[in-house]
Amino acid sequence: MxxxxxxxxxxxxxxxxxxxxxxxxxxxxxxxxxxxxxxxxVAILLPVTYYLSPAEGLLLLLGIYTGGIYGGSIAxxxxxxxxxxxxxxxxxDGYPLSRRGxxxxxxxxxxxxxxxxxxxxxxxxxxxxxxxARAALSFGPAEYALLAFFGLSAIVVxxxxxxxxxxxxxxxxxxxxxxxxxxxxxxxxxxxGNFDLLGGINYxxxxxxxxxxxxxxxxALETRQAAAVRQVVRRVFPSGDDLKTILRNxxxxxxxGTLIGALPxxxxxxxxxxxxxxxxxSDTNPERFGTGITEGLVASETANNAAVGGAMVPxxxxxxxxSSVTAVLLxxxxxxxxxxxxxxxxxxxxxxxxxxxxxxxxxxAMLVLGIAGAKIFPRVVNLPxxxxxxxxxxxxxxxxYAMSSSYTDVVIMILSGLFGFMLKQxxxxxxxxxxxxxxxxxxxxxxxxxxxxxxxxxxxxxxxPLSCGILALTMLLLASPLxxxxxxxPNRPAKAExx
Amino acid sequence: MKLLTRNSDTLxxxxxxxxxxxxxxxTRRFATAMETIRAIGPQVFPNAIAGTMAVLSLILxxxxxxxxxxxxxxSGALSxxxxxxxxxxxxxxxxxxxxxxxxxxxxxxxxxxxxxYILGERSWRRMVCLALGIAAVMYAIFVIGLSISFPVGxxxx
Amino acid sequence: xxxxxxxxxxILLFCGLSPxxxxxxxxxxxxxxxxxxxxxxxxxxxxxxxxxxxKYLGQPFAxxxxxxxxxxxxxxxxxxxxxxxYTIGLTTSTISTLKPLGRxxxxxxxxxxxxxFNSDPGGIWVHTDAPWKSLGEFLAYAKANPERVSVAASTPxxxxxxxxxxxxxxxxxxxxxxxxxxxxxxxxxxxxxxxxDAAMGTPLEGYALYTAGKIRPLGxxxxxxxxxxxxxxxxxxxxxxxxxxxxRTVIAPKGTPKEVIDTLYEAFRKxxxxxxYSKSMEAKGSNVHALTPEETRQFLREQDARxxxxxxxxxxx
Numbered sequence: 001m002x003x004x005x006x007x008x009x010x011x012x013x014x015x016x017x018x019x020x021x022x023x024x025x026x027x028x029x030x031x032x033x034x035x036x037x038x039x040x041x042v043a044i045l046l047p048v049t050y051y052l053s054p055a056e057g058l059l060l061l062l063g064i065y066t067g068g069i070y071g072g073s074i075a076x077x078x079x080x081x082x083x084x085x086x087x088x089x090x091x092x093d094g095y096p097l098s099r100r101g102x103x104x105x106x107x108x109x110x111x112x113x114x115x116x117x118x119x120x121x122x123x124x125x126x127x128x129x130x131x132x133a134r135a136a137l138s139f140g141p142a143e144y145a146l147l148a149f150f151g152l153s154a155i156v157v158x159x160x161x162x163x164x165x166x167x168x169x170x171x172x173x174x175x176x177x178x179x180x181x182x183x184x185x186x187x188x189x190x191x192x193g194n195f196d197l198l199g200g201i202n203y204x205x206x207x208x209x210x211x212x213x214x215x216x217x218x219x220a221l222e223t224r225q226a227a228a229v230r231q232v233v234r235r236v237f238p239s240g241d242d243l244k245t246i247l248r249n250x251x252x253x254x255x256x257g258t259l260i261g262a263l264p265x266x267x268x269x270x271x272x273x274x275x276x277x278x279x280x281x282s283d284t285n286p287e288r289f290g291t292g293i294t295e296g297l298v299a300s301e302t303a304n305n306a307a308v309g310g311a312m313v314p315x316x317x318x319x320x321x322x323s324s325v326t327a328v329l330l331x332x333x334x335x336x337x338x339x340x341x342x343x344x345x346x347x348x349x350x351x352x353x354x355x356x357x358x359x360x361x362x363x364x365a366m367l368v369l370g371i372a373g374a375k376i377f378p379r380v381v382n383l384p385x386x387x388x389x390x391x392x393x394x395x396x397x398x399x400x401y402a403m404s405s406s407y408t409d410v411v412i413m414i415l416s417g418l419f420g421f422m423l424k425q426x427x428x429x430x431x432x433x434x435x436x437x438x439x440x441x442x443x444x445x446x447x448x449x450x451x452x453x454x455x456x457x458x459x460x461x462x463x464x465p466l467s468c469g470i471l472a473l474t475m476l477l478l479a480s481p482l483x484x485x486x487x488x489x490p491n492r493p494a495k496a497e498x499x
Numbered sequence: 500m501k502l503l504t505r506n507s508d509t510l511x512x513x514x515x516x517x518x519x520x521x522x523x524x525x526t527r528r529f530a531t532a533m534e535t536i537r538a539i540g541p542q543v544f545p546n547a548i549a550g551t552m553a554v555l556s557l558i559l560x561x562x563x564x565x566x567x568x569x570x571x572x573x574s575g576a577l578s579x580x581x582x583x584x585x586x587x588x589x590x591x592x593x594x595x596x597x598x599x600x601x602x603x604x605x606x607x608x609x610x611x612x613x614x615x616y617i618l619g620e621r622s623w624r625r626m627v628c629l630a631l632g633i634a635a636v637m638y639a640i641f642v643i644g645l646s647i648s649f650p651v652g653x654x655x656x
Numbered sequence: 657x658x659x660x661x662x663x664x665x666x667i668l669l670f671c672g673l674s675p676x677x678x679x680x681x682x683x684x685x686x687x688x689x690x691x692x693x694x695x696x697x698x699x700x701x702x703x704x705x706x707x708x709x710x711k712y713l714g715q716p717f718a719x720x721x722x723x724x725x726x727x728x729x730x731x732x733x734x735x736x737x738x739x740x741x742y743t744i745g746l747t748t749s750t751i752s753t754l755k756p757l758g759r760x761x762x763x764x765x766x767x768x769x770x771x772x773f774n775s776d777p778g779g780i781w782v783h784t785d786a787p788w789k790s791l792g793e794f795l796a797y798a799k800a801n802p803e804r805v806s807v808a809a810s811t812p813x814x815x816x817x818x819x820x821x822x823x824x825x826x827x828x829x830x831x832x833x834x835x836x837x838x839x840x841x842x843x844x845x846x847x848x849x850x851x852x853d854a855a856m857g858t859p860l861e862g863y864a865l866y867t868a869g870k871i872r873p874l875g876x877x878x879x880x881x882x883x884x885x886x887x888x889x890x891x892x893x894x895x896x897x898x899x900x901x902x903x904r905t906v907i908a909p910k911g912t913p914k915e916v917i918d919t920l921y922e923a924f925r926k927x928x929x930x931x932x933y934s935k936s937m938e939a940k941g942s943n944v945h946a947l948t949p950e951e952t953r954q955f956l957r958e959q960d961a962r963x964x965x966x967x968x969x970x971x972x973x
Contacts, residue, residue: 040645136845165559171555184811187529196724264845314845318845319863331940335940339863390614391629402647414591426511445835445836
């Protein structure tokens with residue numbers, strides 16, 4: 001108890017709080033700019049932490065991590081570009097809201113949802129981390145492969161008006177994921193001797209092109225007469241009704257986000273898709289999802305911030321970095337002689353408490369900065385179209401170039417933009433493509449690894465209760481549109497016909 | 500031709516069917532001889548995905564044949580739209596060459612001016628203000644704030 | 657007459673200036689190329705080194721990530737850069753493997769070497785409850801069960817893959833290899849979850865799981881024991897003559913003047929010999945070195961030979 005109080009007073013100290021707020025601010029900025037991610041923020045500020053005390057350095061980076069995931073949703077809502085893959089689902093409901101002029105309200109809802117999800121994630125980290133860690137370890141290659149397929153099926157069912165087109169989109173994404181060096185054997189696939197392609201197609205330029213540049217093209221074609229909807233920013237903090245909806249719909253996203261975030265390598269994107277899908281499945285009017293409703297936004301944002309707390313579980317308890325950001329955090333911790341693992345809790349409980357309280361404080365900082373900024377951010381989008389579109393295009397180019405200083409990425413971004421524009425005309429959704437690109441490597445290398453382990457026997461996929469469970473859920477998921485159609489047919493034949 | 504571009508479904512189905520055939524052909528390049536059910540080769544996944552895509556796009560095409568005729572738009576509007584997109588794309592693609600030549604700051608200013616002009620802005624005052632202002636903000640955030648390296652142009656910045 | 661006088665004056669001026677130019681190195685920011693993704697282990701090592709060296713050099717570093725081909729793009733960029741000391745970069749063991757694998761036309765002999773500052777030993781880990789108490793027992797079991805013992809290593813071309821192949825070659829065994837993307841973390845996680853028999857990984861990567869009582873190391877393939885886990889024997893001690901670590905060095909384009917190299921070496925050496933820095937690196941299980949340019953060149957020559965032989969003997973591609 002005295003250690004807890006000591007840690008508490010350390011964090012509440014103005015200097016420490018200032019560092020946390022600064023880190024969160026940098027995180028939000030970096031997350032909101034397309035092409036940059038929290039990984040960049042933490043990697044660049046890592047050497048700076050050398051001059052700070054271990055607690056200060058770590059909390060600075062944790063602030064960036066927390067802010068980064070949230071910042072991604074701002075770009076998703078205002079520009080339709082997910083700032084990080086976890087914000088992909090936020091574009092579905094966030095962007096329609098901002099197109100209707102309710103960008104401020106959308107950001108307010110996203111901020112509060114992120115706060116709730118993030119705080120619950122930290123609470124899970126504090127109280128049930130050993131349980132979560134044990135659950136995370138029981139995921140082997142077979143389970144990871146099945147989870148990846150589950151995530152893909154989820155987005156196809158959620159996003160696509162036509163499941164057929166959704167699956168074609170997913171196939172394109174999976175195909176793009178195979179470009180580069182084969183993960184198991186030394187064979188080049190589809191890279192034709194190009195160094196940049198050898199490492200595979202990076203998802204960042206594809207996301208920027210597919211969502212951002214494509215949107216630039218689409219809006220450029222809108223006739224000048226179409227009145228640009230101005231953002232109405234009257235009250236940013238969610239109204240009573242909105243708050244009630246948020247609180248009512250946060251429960252499931254919280255535990256889904258925390259659980260899936262605790263799986264190394266899975267993270268926020270799978271968490272937010274499964275959460276969104278669950279919200280849609282349990283809703284009486286699932287067609288509303290994707291048109292700009294609060295429930296959809298809450299489902300996505302709560303889950304991806306809960307995943308932050310979840311991702312810290314394997315890092316703190318087992319020293320396993322689940323993502324590139326946590327890998328940098330691990331490096332920072334080790335640099336400051338903080339060795340994660342169960343010994344940390346025994347040898348250095350003060351540091352552990354500082355991390356816990358600091359993360360809660362980072363969430364508070366995110367809430368404060370987000371609500372404060374929510375009045376300003378949407379105004380940026382109020383620029384006239386002739387000014388806004390070139391700026392977005394500029395952001396797209398710089399974003400595609402920044403991470404790896406490669407013009408190949410810029411070319412990929414441009415091609416994705418044109419391709420995305422074509423897909424839009426043909427009615428093919430872009431979400432499954434991105435997810436195929438992100439989940440493809442996980443699905444393929446784990447599937448092939450599992451087969452290698454099981455001597456070629458497919459039984460490895462039904463050997464553990466966990467894999468059976470995921471398999472059953474996937475099949476249920478894929479069958480759900482059919483089931484829904486069968487149920488709807490006697491009552492509303494016209495609706496079935498429209499498909 | 501009319502049959503094939505009957506509506507968006509047939510067009511999509513046809514396009515992606517052809518694409519999947521090309522991909523299936525390309526996978527031969529890296530197909531390895533060594534392949535058992537245990538050691539799944541590098542060509543299995545691409546083949547499976549391309550094959551699935553072929554089947555799905557075929558189904559889509561056939562389904563589209565049963566749907567009403569709904570072409571994507573008349574040729575006049577289409578060509579004007581295509582011109583605008585082509586213009587924007589050229590502007591963006593030229594960054595690949597110009598960024599190295601002009602350096603970040605100059606290129607940003609030129610790009611923003613050109614972009615606004617293509618989209619119809621004609622007030623020079625507004626164009627210059629926006630270009631200079633945004634270029635300054637971007638420089639401050641990316642180069643000074645985040646110290647990300649960008650190409651340095653002929654003039655040295 | 658005038659022309660000749662002008663020419664003479666020019667030459668004299670130039671001679672007068674060039675030591676002055678060399679003495680004023682560095683006079684602007686130095687570009688440091690890192691051929692790996694931002695945030696990765698090598699990136700972190702490089703960034704930390706640069707950040708601390710800035711105050712000794714008096715000029716900032718402009719770090720650029722060129723993550724393509726496990727360093728290939730960065731090496732090619734450095735090879736083609738002007739040898740004026742304003743473009744340098746980081747290498748890992750891939751400087752010795754990419755040329756024999758036929759991916760790039762340059763190898764370590766095509767660069768000037770500044771310093772070898774860091775090395776991470778590799779090792780093999782098993783589950784805490786595994787029946788093998790030593791590397792010898794493990795290899796004996798593997799020999800009796802060819803291609804049945806599953807070992808996780810990273811993707812082909814990576815150092816853990818080479819370490820595993822060297823172990824297979826020296827031990828006369830064949831493993832069932834599970835390829836893991838994203839470094840050794842996934843493999844060690846799978847090991848902790850009992851999905852596989854063994855996994856390759858550095859002391860740093862496995863340390864937390866080790867203290868959690870989930871896995872334990874059978875040995876590390878370094879020349880000496882790792883200070884972080886001093887009770888773990890090396891492979892050499894257990895009869896396997898393999899010592900392959902990820903050695904990180906700094907290189908410059910061929911033809912960079914000796915004064916420039918020495919200035920850089922001095923600055924980096926000061927960073928590395930700082931007791932705080934070396935202590936924090938050793939706490940991570942990394943070894944800290946300060947090999948001079950000559951020693952670095954010698955080391956890399958030996959490393960080249962070792963890897964070339966390994967690639968030839970195992971037919972790796």
